Amino acid sequence: MACSGLLFNSFVDNKCFRPCHLKPAVSYPRSLSTSRVYLTPSLRISMSMEENGAPTQGLEVSRKKVPHVLTVAGSDSGAGAGIQADLKACAARGVYCSTVITAVTAQNTAGVQGINIVPDEFVAQQLKSVLSDMEVDVVKTGMLPSIEIVKVLQRSLKEFPVRAVVVDPVMVSTSGDVLADPSILSSFREELLMMADILTPNLKEASNLLGGMRLETVADMRHAAKLLHSLGPRSVLVKGGDLPESFDAVDVFFDGEEYHELRSPRVKTRNTHGTGCTLASCIAAELAKGSSMLSAVKLAKRYVETALEYSKDIILGNGAQGPFDHFLRLKHNSGTGVTFSGNDLFLYAVTDSGMNEKWGRPMEVAVKEAIEGGASIIQLREKTAETRKFIETAKACLEICRPYKVPLLINDRIDVALASDADGVHLGQSDTPAQVARALLGPEKAIGVSCKTVEQAHKAWLDGADYIGCGGVYPTSTKANNTTVGLDGLKTVCLASKLPVVAIGGINASNAIPVLGIGAPNLKGVAVVSAVFDRSSVATETRNLHSMLTEAVSKAN
Numbered sequence: 001m002a003c004s005g006l007l008f009n010s011f012v013d014n015k016c017f018r019p020c021h022l023k024p025a026v027s028y029p030r031s032l033s034t035s036r037v038y039l040t041p042s043l044r045i046s047m048s049m050e051e052n053g054a055p056t057q058g059l060e061v062s063r064k065k066v067p068h069v070l071t072v073a074g075s076d077s078g079a080g081a082g083i084q085a086d087l088k089a090c091a092a093r094g095v096y097c098s099t100v101i102t103a104v105t106a107q108n109t110a111g112v113q114g115i116n117i118v119p120d121e122f123v124a125q126q127l128k129s130v131l132s133d134m135e136v137d138v139v140k141t142g143m144l145p146s147i148e149i150v151k152v153l154q155r156s157l158k159e160f161p162v163r164a165v166v167v168d169p170v171m172v173s174t175s176g177d178v179l180a181d182p183s184i185l186s187s188f189r190e191e192l193l194m195m196a197d198i199l200t201p202n203l204k205e206a207s208n209l210l211g212g213m214r215l216e217t218v219a220d221m222r223h224a225a226k227l228l229h230s231l232g233p234r235s236v237l238v239k240g241g242d243l244p245e246s247f248d249a250v251d252v253f254f255d256g257e258e259y260h261e262l263r264s265p266r267v268k269t270r271n272t273h274g275t276g277c278t279l280a281s282c283i284a285a286e287l288a289k290g291s292s293m294l295s296a297v298k299l300a301k302r303y304v305e306t307a308l309e310y311s312k313d314i315i316l317g318n319g320a321q322g323p324f325d326h327f328l329r330l331k332h333n334s335g336t337g338v339t340f341s342g343n344d345l346f347l348y349a350v351t352d353s354g355m356n357e358k359w360g361r362p363m364e365v366a367v368k369e370a371i372e373g374g375a376s377i378i379q380l381r382e383k384t385a386e387t388r389k390f391i392e393t394a395k396a397c398l399e400i401c402r403p404y405k406v407p408l409l410i411n412d413r414i415d416v417a418l419a420s421d422a423d424g425v426h427l428g429q430s431d432t433p434a435q436v437a438r439a440l441l442g443p444e445k446a447i448g449v450s451c452k453t454v455e456q457a458h459k460a461w462l463d464g465a466d467y468i469g470c471g472g473v474y475p476t477s478t479k480a481n482n483t484t485v486g487l488d489g490l491k492t493v494c495l496a497s498k499l500p501v502v503a504i505g506g507i508n509a510s511n512a513i514p515v516l517g518i519g520a521p522n523l524k525g526v527a528v529v530s531a532v533f534d535r536s537s538v539a540t541e542t543r544n545l546h547s548m549l550t551e552a553v554s555k556a557n
């Protein structure tokens with residue numbers, strides 16, 4: 001058979017299996033005429049090659065095995081469940097996910113409007129494409145809409161065995177729409193269940209597989225798990241999410257020897273569409289990474305709970321069942337409504353618990369007063385706070401800042417910023433490098449770096465910082481042993497950087513104007529500690545400083 005580009009709608013023979021115009025997955029230097037590949041148990045590939053017939057030495061290519069789940073399921077256009085949920089769950093768990101699509105559904109938060117089943121030969125073709133090439137660890141099945149597709153899957157898994165098979169016996173969607181003809185039940189029982197290392201039915205599915213058995217209590221679930229186990233799967237997880245009037249979400253796990261009742265508080269939310277697919281994919285992902293079955297199930301359950309809790313208030317769609325956020329990120333963008341910009345540096349209030357204690361002010365009160373006085377950004381600089389207390393304070397202050405859309409940053413402590421979902425961090429030269437902070441905090445959060453030199457400013461830019469704090473502009477007694485760079489040092493750093501800069505150190509109402517007058521367009525404002533917090537009224541001092549700065553800027557324009 002001649003190879004002529006991509007092949008549509010036809011089976012391909014093995015010789016021409018990879019479309020000819022595509023490059024091989026690994027391309028070797030042309031001068032190396034032959035290669036021998038040895039697979040060691042640790043999955044490192046050592047390649048010994050010969051150049052012009054002479055052995056070459058020292059070429060060691062180490063290939064790290066990527067944990068890989070193949071999902072065989074239906075597409076959900078609303079992307080809450082099905083293939084889309086599987087992809088997101090595996091990505092969230094750090095596992096590669098390939099896909100064999102069995103059906104394309106037109107679906108949203110209201111239900112399923114249409115289903116188009118993929119021809120079984122084409123399901124077979126997809127299975128062969130992936131399984132013959134891509135070292136799949138675990139296969140996870142979802143919507144298997146026809147008996148032929150179940151048979152195709154069984155044949156493929158015989159030809160290309162994998163380490164584990166997770167079967168989510170999808171029959172009816174969360175909206176109540178039928179996703180597999182009831183005639184599929186016999187094929188599930190006869191063909192699918194014996195391939196399963198774990199079967200994960202909900203109550204309805206477990207009942208259907210057991211000929212309509214009533215499942216109303218945890219005792220019923222235990223009985224069902226045992227009966228289902230006798231049909232072939234190595235273990236069974238009967239999910240009790242729909243159990244009437246239960247306070248906890250209880251799932252029953254049975255591995256043929258022991259039962260485990262896995263309980264967790266029920267999350268009150270409409271955003272549960274796709275939980276079954278996600279749980280099964282997550283179990284598959286954990287198995288692919290090497291977990292035992294019970295730990296994979298426990299990890300998966302905890303992950304789903306966390307995602308549901310995190311997403312309980314997000315709004316997507318008008319139907320009864322919304323999707324949830326697998327990456328625990330959507331609230332950061334749409335929920336806080338706070339996005340850092342250089343202009344936020346105009347009047348930067350940096351807290352000091354010692355000063356607030358001295359004046360008998362709780363931190364939350366001080367922060368509120370600073371904002372009401374005109375502070376455009378707040379930094380919690382708590383050098384001695386105990387971690388738990390620091391997180392609580394940060395959360396309380398965020399409640400205050402959010403309605404004003406004033407960003408709240410944490411000094412030094414990335415852990416506290418993450419735990420409190422603060423808007424970013426400010427880091428010094430001896431703190432965690434900004435590049436590491438960026439990797440931990442993601443692209444959305446603001447990162448400021450203290451810089452006294454041009455080199456430090458350049459590095460801050462390369463590391464992905466959002467702004468520079470430059471000082472000490474004047475001598476300060478707030479920070480011990482601080483080097484003063486003066487107005488000249490400040491100007492040098494500003495002119496050497498593309499980043500917005502805020503000046504800090506000894507700045508107050510009597511000396512702030514010359515700072516703004518240095519003539520650097522990227523100097524966006526001043527940061528102050530004692531000038532506002534070591535005073536009897538934070539609001540009054542902040543207001544004075546704010547109006548002075550505003551007046552100076554408007555005069556300069």
Ligand SMILES: Cc1ncc(COP(=O)(O)OP(=O)(O)O)c(N)n1
Nearest residue numbers: 411426427428429450469470504527
């Ligand atoms: C806005 C701003 N600029 C500079 C600093 C100082 O940070 P750092 O050098 O890490 O010193 P500490 O504040 O941690 O003592 C800052 N906090 N804010």
Ligand SMILES: Cc1nc(C(=O)O)sc1CCOP(=O)(O)O
Nearest residue numbers: 471472476478505506528529530
């Ligand atoms: C926290 C801090 N960083 C500085 C730097 O030079 O990077 S100076 C400083 C303390 C600023 O306090 P005050 O406004 O009371 O002088």
Ligand SMILES: [Mg+2]
Nearest residue numbers: 412427428431
């Ligand atoms: Mg620091």
